[in-house]
Amino acid sequence: MARGQAHDVDSLREIARQLRIDSLRMIHLAGGGHPGGSLSAADLVTALYFHEMNLRSEEPDWPDRDRFVLSKGHGCPVLYAALARLGYFDPQHLDTLRKFGTILQGHPDMNKTPGLDATTGSLGQGLSVGLGMALIGRLDRRAYRVFVMLGCGELDEGQVWEAAMCAAKYRVANLTAVIDYNQLQLDGTNDEIMPLEPLEDKWRSFNWNALRIDGHDMPAILDALRAAREHEQGPTVIIAKTIKGKGVSFMEDQLDWHGVAPNAEQLEAALVELGP
Amino acid sequence: MTTAAPKRELPTRHAYGETLVELGREDDRIVVLEADISKSTQTYRFAEAFPDRFFNVGVAEQNMMCMAAGAAICGRIPFVSTYAVFGSMRACEQMRTSVAYPKLNVNIAVSHAGLTAYDDGVTHQAVEDLGIVRSIPNMTVLQPCDAPSTRKAVRAAVEIDGPVYLRLTRIAMPILYDDNVDFQIGKAIRLRTGGDVTIVAVGDMVFQAREAAERLAAQGIEVDLLDMHTIKPLDVDALLDSATKTGAVVTAEDHNVLGGLGSAVAEALGEHCPTPLLRVGLQDTFAQSGSYGDLLRHYGMDASHLVEAAQRVMRRKQ
Amino acid sequence: MTTVSQPGIKDTTQELARWARLLRYDTLRMISNAASGHPGGCMSMAEILTCLYFHEMKVDPQQPDWLDRDRFILSKGHCAPILYAALARKGYFPVDELRNLRKIGSFLHGHPDISTPGVDMTSGCLGQGLSAAVGMAMAGRIDRRDYRAFVVIGDGEMNEGQLWESAASASHFRLDRIIVVLDFNALQFDGTVHEVSNPGDVRGRWKSLGWNVLEIDGHDIPQILDALRQADECRGRPTIVVAHTIKGKGVPFMEGDYLWHSLMDNDLLTSFVKEMHDELQRDPDGFDADRLW
Numbered sequence: 001m002a003r004g005q006a007h008d009v010d011s012l013r014e015i016a017r018q019l020r021i022d023s024l025r026m027i028h029l030a031g032g033g034h035p036g037g038s039l040s041a042a043d044l045v046t047a048l049y050f051h052e053m054n055l056r057s058e059e060p061d062w063p064d065r066d067r068f069v070l071s072k073g074h075g076c077p078v079l080y081a082a083l084a085r086l087g088y089f090d091p092q093h094l095d096t097l098r099k100f101g102t103i104l105q106g107h108p109d110m111n112k113t114p115g116l117d118a119t120t121g122s123l124g125q126g127l128s129v130g131l132g133m134a135l136i137g138r139l140d141r142r143a144y145r146v147f148v149m150l151g152c153g154e155l156d157e158g159q160v161w162e163a164a165m166c167a168a169k170y171r172v173a174n175l176t177a178v179i180d181y182n183q184l185q186l187d188g189t190n191d192e193i194m195p196l197e198p199l200e201d202k203w204r205s206f207n208w209n210a211l212r213i214d215g216h217d218m219p220a221i222l223d224a225l226r227a228a229r230e231h232e233q234g235p236t237v238i239i240a241k242t243i244k245g246k247g248v249s250f251m252e253d254q255l256d257w258h259g260v261a262p263n264a265e266q267l268e269a270a271l272v273e274l275g276p
Numbered sequence: 277m278t279t280a281a282p283k284r285e286l287p288t289r290h291a292y293g294e295t296l297v298e299l300g301r302e303d304d305r306i307v308v309l310e311a312d313i314s315k316s317t318q319t320y321r322f323a324e325a326f327p328d329r330f331f332n333v334g335v336a337e338q339n340m341m342c343m344a345a346g347a348a349i350c351g352r353i354p355f356v357s358t359y360a361v362f363g364s365m366r367a368c369e370q371m372r373t374s375v376a377y378p379k380l381n382v383n384i385a386v387s388h389a390g391l392t393a394y395d396d397g398v399t400h401q402a403v404e405d406l407g408i409v410r411s412i413p414n415m416t417v418l419q420p421c422d423a424p425s426t427r428k429a430v431r432a433a434v435e436i437d438g439p440v441y442l443r444l445t446r447i448a449m450p451i452l453y454d455d456n457v458d459f460q461i462g463k464a465i466r467l468r469t470g471g472d473v474t475i476v477a478v479g480d481m482v483f484q485a486r487e488a489a490e491r492l493a494a495q496g497i498e499v500d501l502l503d504m505h506t507i508k509p510l511d512v513d514a515l516l517d518s519a520t521k522t523g524a525v526v527t528a529e530d531h532n533v534l535g536g537l538g539s540a541v542a543e544a545l546g547e548h549c550p551t552p553l554l555r556v557g558l559q560d561t562f563a564q565s566g567s568y569g570d571l572l573r574h575y576g577m578d579a580s581h582l583v584e585a586a587q588r589v590m591r592r593k594q
Numbered sequence: 595m596t597t598v599s600q601p602g603i604k605d606t607t608q609e610l611a612r613w614a615r616l617l618r619y620d621t622l623r624m625i626s627n628a629a630s631g632h633p634g635g636c637m638s639m640a641e642i643l644t645c646l647y648f649h650e651m652k653v654d655p656q657q658p659d660w661l662d663r664d665r666f667i668l669s670k671g672h673c674a675p676i677l678y679a680a681l682a683r684k685g686y687f688p689v690d691e692l693r694n695l696r697k698i699g700s701f702l703h704g705h706p707d708i709s710t711p712g713v714d715m716t717s718g719c720l721g722q723g724l725s726a727a728v729g730m731a732m733a734g735r736i737d738r739r740d741y742r743a744f745v746v747i748g749d750g751e752m753n754e755g756q757l758w759e760s761a762a763s764a765s766h767f768r769l770d771r772i773i774v775v776l777d778f779n780a781l782q783f784d785g786t787v788h789e790v791s792n793p794g795d796v797r798g799r800w801k802s803l804g805w806n807v808l809e810i811d812g813h814d815i816p817q818i819l820d821a822l823r824q825a826d827e828c829r830g831r832p833t834i835v836v837a838h839t840i841k842g843k844g845v846p847f848m849e850g851d852y853l854w855h856s857l858m859d860n861d862l863l864t865s866f867v868k869e870m871h872d873e874l875q876r877d878p879d880g881f882d883a884d885r886l887w
Contacts, residue, residue, distance in 0.1 A: 063351075110349070110378050118349060119378040124755075125370055128339040132346020132354075136307070139328060140350070156762065158721075158755020159370070162339035165753060169792035170331070194766055198802050205799035207792065312750060312784045312791075315856075320784070332784055334753030334791030335720050361719065395630050395696035397704035399671065399718030564707075566698025574698060 007050055009218045015085070016046040016218075020247045021274050022081035022094060028267045030098040033106070036257040037151060038078040040182040040215070040242040047221040048147055048178070049082045052229075057087040060114050066144050067117045067133050071126020072151030072180060073107040074259070080104050080113070088115030124157025126150065127177055131167045134175040134235075145174045145229070153185030156194045161206070167235045168207040176228040177208075177237040180215065182244035186258055203237045215240025248273050285448035289387040291423035292444055293318025295430040296355060300326045303434070305353045309333060309340045317357040317387050317444075337362045341370035341384075348380035353434055359393070360386035360402030360443055364409055375439050376414045383433045384409075385442040389419065390530030390558075391572065392445040392480055397565040402443075403558050407535015409441040410508045416461060417508040419443035421482035422452040425505060428459030436461060445480055447568055452482065464511040466518075470498025473586045474518040474525045478504050478537045481528035481556075484572065488582035497586065507537055512544045519551040524589045526554050528582055533557040552592035554585045606649070607815045612881050613683070614644040614815075618844050619870050620679035620692055623887070625857055626864045628696040630704070633863065634854040636676035638779040638812070638839040639746060645818040646744055646775075647680045650826075655685040658711050664741050665730050667715045669723020670748035670777065671705040677713070678702050686712035689887055721754025723747060724774060728760050731769040742771045742826070750782035753791045758803070764832040765804035772832040773825040777812060779841035781852040800834050812837025 007015065019042045027033035049055070053066040070079050077097060084091040089103065096102035103112045107121025118129050130148035137144050154160060167175055181199075183190050190196050200210040209231045213220040221240065228236035244258070245251025248270040262270060299306050300322055307329045314320035314332065323330040333340045337358050344354035356363065363386035364371075375382045386405070393400040409415050416436055420429040426444065433440035457465070467482070468489050477485035482503050489499035500518045504511065519525050525545065529537040538555030545551045558575055572578040618640050625631035647653070651664040668677050675695060682689045687701075687710075694700035701710045705718025715726050727743040734741050751757055764772050782790045800807045806828045810817040818837070825833035841855070842848025845866060857863065875883050 069346075118346070119374065122369060122373040125338075125342045125374050128342030128370075129346040129349070129374060131339075132343035132348075133350050134346075135331060135343070136347045136350035136352050139307070139352075156759065158757065158759040159336075159338040159342070160755065161758040162333070162336035162753060162755040163343075165792050165794065166333045166336065166339055166343070168794060169334075194762055195804075201798060201802035205795040205802055207794045310784070312753065312782050314784050315853075316783070332790050334782070335750045336753040336755060336791075338755060366719070395628065395704050397696075397707065397718065399705040399716070564698065565696045565700070565703040570698040 012046050012050055012218050015050050016042045017274055018085070019046060019078050019081045021271060023077040024262060024267055024270050026077045026080065026094050026097040027261045028264070029095050031261050032098055033077055033261055034074040034259050035262065036184070036244040036251060036254070037072060037075040037180065037182065039246045039248065039251065040244045041075050041149065041180045042078050042246070043216050043218060043221060044149065044178055044180060044240055045078050045082050047218065047225060049086060051222060052225045053147065054144065055086070057115065060088060064142050064144050067130065067146040069118045069126040069130040069146065069148045070108055070120055071148050072123065072154060073121030075151070075180070076108045079108065083113070083115040086115070089113070123151065123154035124159040127160055127163035130175055131163050131172060134172040135170060137174055138172065145176065147176050147178060149178045149180060152179060152181045152183060152190055152196060155179070155196055164203065164206045164208060171234040173232045173234055175235040177235065179237065179239045180242050181239050182242045184244045184253065184255055184258065188255065199239055207234060209234060209236040210239065211236065212239040212241065215242035216246055285450050286423040287445050287448050288420060288423060288426040289318050289444040289446065291426035292385055292430055292442070293321045295427045296322040297325050299431065299434060300329065303353070305351065306355065306434070307331065307347055307352045308355045308357065309344050311335055311337050311340050311358045311362070313358060317385070319357045337367040338370050341367040342374045344382045345374040345378070345380050348382050353381050353383070355383045355385055357385050357387070359388040359400060360405045361388070361400055364402060364405035364441070368408060371439070372412050376412045379414045379438045381437060381439070383440045383442060385430070385444060387444045388446045389443040389479060391563055391568055392447045392530065394447065394568040394571060395565045398562045401563055403532045403563065404535065405443065406507055406529070406531050406537065407539065410535065410540065414438050415508060416440045416506070418461065418506055419479035420459065420505045421479055421503055422449050424451065424453040424455050424457050425459050428457060429505065432459065432461050443479060449480055450483055459505070462506045462509045462511055464514040465503040465505065466501065466514070467503055468499050468501035470500045471521055472497045472499065473590050474500045474502065474522045475528060475582065475586065476502045476504045476515065476525060476537065476541055477528040478507060480530050481577070484577065484579045484582055485528045487579035488586065491579065491583050492586055497590070499586065504537060507540055510540045510544055512548065515541060515544055516549050519545055519549050523593045524552050526556060526582065526585045526589055529557045530577070531557050532560055534560055552589050554589045556582055556585050610644050610648055610815050613648045614640045615874070616683065616885060617644060617676055617679045619867070619874060620682070621676040622845070622863060622867045622870065624675045624679065624692050624695040626860060626867050627693060629857065629860050630696055631675055631857055632672040632855060633845070633857060634781065634841040634848055635670060635673045635748060635777065635779065637843045637845055637848060638841045639673060639777045640676060640844065641813050641815055641818060642746060642775050642777060642837055643676055643680050645815060645822060647684055649819060650822045651744065652741070653684070655712065658686060662739050662741055665714045665727070665743040667723040667727050667743065667745045668706055668717055669745050669751060670720065671718030674704065674706045677706060681712040684712070692887070720748070720751045721756040724757055724760035724764065727772050728763050728767070728769060731764070731771045732767060734771055735769070740771070742773055745772070745774045747774055747776050749776065749778045749780060749787050749793065750790070752793060752796070761800065761803045761805065768830050769832050770829050773822070774832065774834040776834060776836045777839055778836055779839045781841040781850070781855065783855050785852055796836060804831055806831050806833040807836065808833065809836045810838070812839035813843055
């Protein structure tokens with residue numbers, strides 16, 4: 001889907017709702033996975049894949065496509081759901097998440113899943129991979145852009161800042177980092193484990209363009225992505241404040257839902273909340 | 277086999293740097309990433325010739341490894357250069373997860389292998405790297421011994437589908453081969469034919485092994501000498517042919533005897549053709565600063581020790 | 595446990611300047627002897643290291659393992675020669691040992707090794723020193739000892755992500771006994787910091803990480819002493835002293851030339867060392883003459 005053809009805000013919200021439902025179903029069927037971070041990223045993934053990014057789902061290897069690197073690879077259920085809905089593969093595959101022989105590995109494997117641009121799951125590496133892609137895009141004089149979605153916990157990894165420093169050195173304006181800033185990591189809140197604030201200051205000290213938004217406010221997300229596209233002096237980071245487990249009351253802001261699959265009863269209760 | 281008498285010397289990293297420039301001219305897919313030691317790894321030559329295709333990321337090896345993955349995904353053939361210590365260990369998990377697992381055509385060319393880093397001391401002497409990278413699936417692992425075979429190895433690395441780890445020396449190595457050396461990944465080069473004892477050597481230790489073989493020949497002991505420039509995939513056929521013939525094997529590597537060539541040879545012999553074996557290399561110890569020659573002598577890795585090892589292992593023949 | 599008398603700041607400054615000059619001499623002589631090493635970055639930190647070892651740090655060369663001593667980590671470990679010179683001049687081992695830099699059997703390895711008398715941490719792989727200091731400072735706090743952990747880092751090390759991991763940790767754990775001095779000579783192995791990497795807003799970044807940030811001329815001894823005093827007084831957060839320096843300082847042909855990160859031309863260096871030797875021997879107040887080798 002080419003950028004701009006896409007949906008209005010209401011239909012994007014509806015897609016995000018569907019992706020949340022798909023993610024929870026998948027994780028339930030798999031009996032394992034990371035619901036919290038899938039739900040927090042759902043609106044951001046929707047805005048990217050169904051509005052901002054230049055893609056051809058019928059031609060996954062189209063050289064001019066925009067790239068997406070899910071650096072927080074454990075949030076892949078929501079990405080798989082988006083790719084299925086865009087037609088990269090038959091949605092029936094979603095039922096096979098994490099099962100033997102599946103194309104949908106527990107963490108993204110670019111050689112197994114159509115539509116994936118990178119293999120990820122080891123936190124802190126995705127921005128570097130995206131930076132490599134962005135530099136080559138510029139070298140090849142192609143207009144594609146590269147989006148990297150980072151979790152907040154992985155900002156503890158020094159490698160993220162190596163990449164931040166290097167991206168600014170090369171002024172790669174075709175690189176956009178989106179932080180799913182749900183402020184919870186595996187062992188606790190960011191503040192308890194390793195504080196991140198003032199986060200914009202950190203990125204700005206590396207000469208990045210830094211924006212902060214509500215990561216569940218669809219118009220705000222679209223605005224920020226447009227602003228990143230129009231910023232031509234260097235890379236942009238969108239710090240998107242989100243809620244882990246967003247959309248399901250008993251999962252919201254709950255540390256325990258980082259990496260646990262809902263059982264049948266919990267899934268049913270969640271689907272009631274998310275609506276038909 | 278094509279050999280020529282040693283006429284001059286060159287560090288294999290220099291041959292690497294020169295070949296990169298040739299490749300850069302021939303193939304515009306080649307890009308080079310560097311972590312602030314381009315004068316040392318010799319990638320500065322490429323930087324001067326092709327500034328657009330050269331990326332100096334600063335002292336940030338982990339970032340560099342994953343950037344190379346991104347570049348490879350976008351159709352380029354990246355070379356990543358740093359010292360072996362940092363390429364194999366500081367950026368190890370990045371190499372494993374972002375490069376080897378997706379089987380990307382990233383070539384990791386690292387200098388200062390083993391004791392060739394000599395007086396820089398332990399921090400800069402990689403004596404564990406072969407064991408580490410060899411255990412990572414999809415990796416090809418090379419250490420050519422001289423400049424001509426290094427030039428061939430760099431070119432072969434480009435052709436291989438998947439990541440290659442190429443180990444280079446800081447210090448100058450004699451020129452052993454001529455420019456037409458038949459260097460094929462996974463094919464050992466037989467430097468001497470003999471029936472008494474096999475010496476399998478890699479990298480800079482090939483030269484110690486040659487000298488040892490000459491001294492042994494003077495004692496009437498004929499050495500079957502293999503330059504095992506490819507540690508993975510190991511040329512098991514050549515090894516078994518030789519071991520079956522001689523019935524005694526010595527390995528020689530500038531590396532800990534755990535994990536590297538000695539281990540690879542022991543695994544192959546153990547599975548296919550149990551044969552008395554002695555592994556010459558660092559005996560599970562860190563080294564220290566000193567000249568290369570002093571260090572080889574002190575740690576039992578020079579030609580004299582190889583001679584002794586050959587004699588000892590021959591006594592264990594059945 | 596300072597070894598210099600302190601009748602007044604002016605005398606102190608003069609005496610420290612002489613020590614710095616002697617450390618420069620020792621360092622260059624060692625590198626010229628070994629025909630190998632990294633002179634540029636040693637020269638840039640001569641005053642910093644002098645102020646630490648000959649004024650600020652609480653150490654006792656007679657008891658290298660004294661539990662309450664201040665700790666020192668040379669994170670930019672390739673500049674080991676000047677650390678060895680300081681340790682020798684403090685009396686941790688004979689000055690004569692400096693002749694054996696990088697030789698087999700000597701404890702003066704190419705990069706610092708914890709087995710060398712007075713060396714608190716093995717280093718040389720860039721970006722790791724501050725992490726070790728965080729561990730030391732945590733241990734000191736648990737043990738209720740008030741020693742400090744000093745770390746000298748190079749500017750190229752700011753490329754290493756691990757530095758930012760450790761900087762965040764030091765701040766999060768409020769380790770005010772950590773004092774980092776950044777030897778900001780603005781040259782890396784491959785060129786200027788701007789060519790090679792992208793230092794960005796260094797001061798702002800350390801501030802954003804919750805650090806107390808001081809900025810000085812790293813060759814100005816009173817400024818260094820003052821910064822170290824302020825750092826010691828700071829409570830609740832670690833301090834970084836951003837010390838602007840000149841790589842190769844004190845050696846005209848080295849100053850500001852990134853190629854002298856490593857030993858470029860040993861003949862040139864050796865003749866300079868000889869000149870320096872003669873000059874020090876002629877020193878009117880005799881401070882240096884009997885210490886030369």
